[in-house]
Amino acid sequence: MSKINIIRGFADLYSPESALYTLMEDTARRVFGAYGYGELRIPIMEYTELFQRSIGAETDVVQKEMYTFPDRKGRSLTLRPEATAGIVRSYIENNCHAREEISKFFSFGPMFRYERPQKGRMRQFHQIDCECLGAHEPQADAEVLLMLMHFLRDLGLTELQPEINTLGCGECRPAFRKVLSDFLRGLDPESLCENCRRRLETNPMRVLDCKVPSCQEHTAGAPRILDHVCADCADHFSVVRDILDRSSVPYTLNPRLVRGLDYYMRTTFEVVSTAIGAQGSVAGGGRYDGLVSQLGGPEVPGIGFACGMERLALMLADKRTAEQATSAPDFYIAVLDAGATDSALMAAQTMRAAGLAGELSFAAKSLKSQLRQASRLNADYCLMLGQEELAARNIIVKHMGSGEQVAIPLVSLGDWAEIRHDDKLQRQRKGNYL
RNA sequence: GCGGAUGUAGCUCAGUUGGCAGAGCACCUGGUUGUGGCCCAGGGGGUCGUGGGUUCAAUCCCCAUCAUUCGCCCCA
Numbered sequence: 001m002s003k004i005n006i007i008r009g010f011a012d013l014y015s016p017e018s019a020l021y022t023l024m025e026d027t028a029r030r031v032f033g034a035y036g037y038g039e040l041r042i043p044i045m046e047y048t049e050l051f052q053r054s055i056g057a058e059t060d061v062v063q064k065e066m067y068t069f070p071d072r073k074g075r076s077l078t079l080r081p082e083a084t085a086g087i088v089r090s091y092i093e094n095n096c097h098a099r100e101e102i103s104k105f106f107s108f109g110p111m112f113r114y115e116r117p118q119k120g121r122m123r124q125f126h127q128i129d130c131e132c133l134g135a136h137e138p139q140a141d142a143e144v145l146l147m148l149m150h151f152l153r154d155l156g157l158t159e160l161q162p163e164i165n166t167l168g169c170g171e172c173r174p175a176f177r178k179v180l181s182d183f184l185r186g187l188d189p190e191s192l193c194e195n196c197r198r199r200l201e202t203n204p205m206r207v208l209d210c211k212v213p214s215c216q217e218h219t220a221g222a223p224r225i226l227d228h229v230c231a232d233c234a235d236h237f238s239v240v241r242d243i244l245d246r247s248s249v250p251y252t253l254n255p256r257l258v259r260g261l262d263y264y265m266r267t268t269f270e271v272v273s274t275a276i277g278a279q280g281s282v283a284g285g286g287r288y289d290g291l292v293s294q295l296g297g298p299e300v301p302g303i304g305f306a307c308g309m310e311r312l313a314l315m316l317a318d319k320r321t322a323e324q325a326t327s328a329p330d331f332y333i334a335v336l337d338a339g340a341t342d343s344a345l346m347a348a349q350t351m352r353a354a355g356l357a358g359e360l361s362f363a364a365k366s367l368k369s370q371l372r373q374a375s376r377l378n379a380d381y382c383l384m385l386g387q388e389e390l391a392a393r394n395i396i397v398k399h400m401g402s403g404e405q406v407a408i409p410l411v412s413l414g415d416w417a418e419i420r421h422d423d424k425l426q427r428q429r430k431g432n433y434l
Numbered sequence: 435g436c437g438g439a440u441g442u443a444g445c446u447c448a449g450u451u452g453g454c455a456g457a458g459c460a461c462c463u464g465g466u467u468g469u470g471g472c473c474c475a476g477g478g479g480g481u482c483g484u485g486g487g488u489u490c491a492a493u494c495c496c497c498a499u500c501a502u503u504c505g506c507c508c509c510a
Contacts, residue, residue: 308510371470
């Protein structure tokens with residue numbers, strides 16, 4: 001039979017790397033919980049229209065990257081490419097705005113985008129997502145960003161800094177778009193890269209964050225959205241900046257920062273790392289005041305962010321956090337005769353019931369290789385069990401450090417394990433206070 | 435959707451101007467050891483990603499295809 005492969009761009013996640021994801025989730029629950037956010041679990045599939053109407057029908061995500069297919073009754077379903085749309089759908093559907101003035105959610109799970117996989121980019125990837133709905137005040141913007149940085153700091157990623165910008169609102173952005181468009185058309189078309197010449201028609205604001213150096217040079221004198229937003233947007237943004245200035249969180253003002261999803265407005269931010277390859281955007285978010293009503297809900301403002309777990313994991317792996325998650329076992333049981341395997345399992349259960357951690361060899365391989373395995377696992381003790389020991393109702397216990405060994409009656413193995421377990425707890429306590 | 439790199443033992447990878455397929459680790463056996471990590475000797479294991487082509491002969495050259503990976507694009 002031929003074997004069946006995993007789907008391209010999907011991944012099996014093994015220990016110890018999987019422990020990084022648990023760490024991220026645990027940290028998220030603790031930090032976001034401290035800000036009054038509750039965990040929300042939503043489906044990974046929605047009707048396709050939800051994403052078309054929220055992300056934007058013209059965006060690359062919707063146009064080329066969604067896993068969309070009909071269900072058995074012909075309705076178009078889509079595996080979620082991001083979390084905000086589903087959260088807002090749920091918010092509207094459950095009348096959250098009528099129950100509480102402000103709703104704060106965090107959520108994590110898999111997202112799906114049909115892209116070419118590369119470092120830090122999978123077709124099934126995972127995001128941590130936070131949304132604050134119901135607050136239009138700029139303080140909410142600042143708090144969300146401070147919370148994100150708090151989360152990253154608690155993960156040990158202290159070197160990360162956010163870039164921030166404002167995108168204006170429905171009132172002032174169209175005017176800026178025109179000013180920018182006029183400026184770009186005034187340039188020599190040859191001075192822009194091929195992509196930017198196309199963007200000029202589809203989405204002129206995207207030209208601003210083009211990474212091609214020559215584009216950067218030629219658009220250096222481009223109008224800045226900061227100078228063209230309306231008074232309300234300017235006031236809003238200056239309050240956000242003022243709070244950040246007064247907090248201890250450093251940030252960079254990046255007037256060229258724009259967002260790929262259509263629903264963003266006003267405050268926008270992104271955390272980029274240069275340490276993990278080309279896909280360096282670790283987290284991104286911003287305000288989306290029109291989205292709830294656009295999806296058929298009430299006029300409720302919102303702000304939030306998404307954080308890419310694969311990219312965080314790349315940075316955490318650099319810090320060797322994964323190794324800390326795994327600990328050495330207390331024992332390993334070597335089986336000297338095949339007939340002793342079930343007794344070895346019972347012995348292991350006795351040890352585990354007493355609080356010790358360890359494994360047994362299921363196969364009665366040579367003692368040499370089993371002892372080697374015990375030292376490879378860095379076990380404290382190796383227990384040996386064969387026909388001879390069974391006949392004597394004993395088990396041989398060998399301390400791997402000193403090499404000392406004793407025969408312990410099988411009936412009192414539990415007592416022995418309990419003593420060992422108490423010793424271990426004492427050592428740990430001592431270690432903590434020292 | 436577009437480019438570059440890679441695909442050889444369970445794992446990490448050498449290799450041949452085209453001529454019987456290699457190492458380290460792992461595994462197994464034996465020796466040494468106070469039944470153990472080191473060391474020594476031996477052993478098992480490979481349709482050289484897949485399908486075509488060129489050739490007396492292809493793992494090597496050519497074409498196609500699949501997979502992995504790094505970029506472009508896009509995004510978290």
